Amino acid sequence: MLFVTLTQLLFLVLLVWLVWRVVFKKAEGDAGVKAKPREYLAWLGALIVLLAVILALLTPNNGAVVQIWSILSLPLKPLGLSLLLLLFGLMGIKKGGITKEAENYIRIATGILLFFSIPIIAFFMVQLIESDSILALQAAVHRRDKVDAIVLLGQATTQQPFLEANRVHLTDAGDRILQAAREYDLQLKLGNDASIIVSAGPRPGQRLNPNQPNPPEAFAIARILNSLGIPKSAILIEPTGVDIRTSAEAIKRKYIDEGNMSKRIILISSALNMQRARQTFAQLGISTIPSPATFYTFQAGGVPRVLFRVTQKDKCDTISITFNNAREVQFSDFMPNVDSLLLSTRVINEFWTSVYYFLRGWLSTEVDPIPSLENIKC
Structure with a gap:
């Protein structure tokens, strides 16, 4: 808990410093360190951001806070960040042409949209997050726990x-x-x-x-x-x-x-957030047996497609899931589409939500490990 508390304090200090940098700037040409306030809107905007973040930490389920944060968090998502950069780029277009800075904004925005819209990248990201849930799926085949x-x-x-x-x-x-x-x-x-x-x-x-x-x-x-x-x-x-x-x-x-x-339960949640869910319950002293569902990895467009192998040892059937050489990568796997952008956004949302849970001290690292196939009895 000490580590989590220190992390939260450091985060708040960093937040205050960033707001200070937004509101104040050094006066150019002065030898001393002077601070000159910017326009009134800069003050107001920085204050809104600060209050929204503090309220999100204190009352995350407040309706007004949720609405405000949904707007402020837009740049934390691929589409929102791209639109913001494109807006900056459009502001640099004038009658005489376009500024170099505006060109860079447009290039970066285009690159972000293309990168997160490519199927092979989106499914690779989701497979990384769902890897623990895939192990839990394999372990659940012969699970005999009573809860x-x-x-x-x-x-x-x-x-x-x-x-x-x-x-x-x-x-x-x-x-x-x-x-x-x-x-x-x-x-x-x-x-x-x-x-x-x-x-x-x-x-x-x-x-x-x-x-x-x-x-x-x-x-x-x-x-x-x-x-x-x-x-x-x-x-x-x-x-x-x-x-x-x-x-x-x-x-x-x-x-x-x-x-x-009892304090031991079977927990059913999405494969994408199962790890965060288990850590959240563990932080409250509840031991969980994962039972994941809603696997994006196993969608029809998954890249590469999963390969199931069922083997029998004595009277015990086991199942293994692998992604290696399941199928050849096709040209369509590199063609951007809106479904892949949505999938990438889901992964990024889960990442930022996990960061928020960590800063609040809601995650525990002491989670029961998922048993390997060798340790599962028929």
């Missing part, structure tokens, strides 16, 4: 169609719900009566009835699980979690601290 609870981080797994009020549609992350049902069935086969804790708060930016608060998404997920054969008595609703941290805190407070379940 009290299966925790499903279900935020953004469903969408409410406005024209069909009684129906629920799945998003591209909806396979997490199916993963929860599979884990429940596995626990039943092991002779264990586990519960599924569905953690998902209200959908952001959506209001079905202006006179009533937005219902938590967890209730819609519970209906889907019940339709898949999971009894209502086995489904527990946690309706306040809007992100990984708030879900972990609510589960610890409501179930573990009250003695209703």
Whole structure:
């Protein structure tokens, strides 16, 4: 904790220094070190940035803070940074031509868009992040752990169609719900009566009835699980979690601290954020068995395509997943497309979110290792 605290203090000191450099500058031609304030807008802009960052650290789930930060964080994403550089470049275009600085802005913006839009680069980035989740997927083939609870981080797994009020549609992350049902069935086969804790708060930016608060998404997920054969008595609703941290805190407070379940759970989340999710739960003293879903690595356009190998040793079937020589790289793998830009942005968003969690002291390095295939018994 001392290391995390020092890191946060250094970050705040660096932030104050950067704002000071924005607001003040040395007066040119003076021998002494004098500071001259810039225009009023520079003061105001720097103050807004400072307040937004401080509020994001203190109250990350505040609606106004979320909206302001979504704007200020735009340059931290490939598309936002490219648009900002292009804007700077356009400001350098005059009747007599274009300045050298503006040309450089346009070149850099074009390079960023091209780089992060190339499929082979986007899938390489996502494979690096999902590598631990791939190992967890292999280890789960013969997992025999019995737990009290299966925790499903279900935020953004469903969408409410406005024209069909009684129906629920799945998003591209909806396979997490199916993963929860599979884990429940596995626990039943092991002779264990586990519960599924569905953690998902209200959908952001959506209001079905202006006179009533937005219902938590967890209730819609519970209906889907019940339709898949999971009894209502086995489904527990946690309706306040809007992100990984708030879900972990609510589960610890409501179930573990009250003695209703042990500190070892099966955790279901996206493969992209599984490592951050496990570290977040570990920081609260909760041991997790990873059960990842929503693998972008295994998409049809994955580069290179994954290769599955199933072998049998005695009565034990094992599965291995490799990326080497799965298929030859094709010319289309180097052709930029919008899907690859979106995938690259997801990876970068996860990186910055992990940095934020680290600065808040929400991540623990003491996470249970994923067992290797050699240590898994049939």
